[in-house]
Amino acid sequence: MPRTRSEASRLFGARLRARRLELGCSQYDIAHLSGVDLANYGRLERGGGNPTLTTIVQLAITLSMDPAELVTGLAEDGMLPEVDRPYSALDYIAARRQQEGR
Secondary structure, three states, X not given: OOOOOOHHHHHHHHHHHXXXXXXXXXXXXXXXXXXXXXXXXXXXXXXXXXXXXXXXXXXXXXXXXXHHHHHOOOOOOOOOOOXXXXXXXXXXXXXXXXXXXX
């Protein structure tokens, strides 16, 4: 069984699953209504996918929720593996200033 991509992916998938179950729908129902391939939807719920913004919005509409509910908090420390975590512009500026002796 493939591992989840990140804690962010796992949490995103858990939120999808919780809302789907709250609505009493099957994975097939949500995938079909949102226009997402069933296998891809299942992968997302298991935390193994990496959805596009369009897919996130489509799923949120189908699940009658704001897309923000699916992604809130996913930028926190520890949510992405260190190798995937982007370097923030603020961190870059601070490091550059420190290097320049400012």
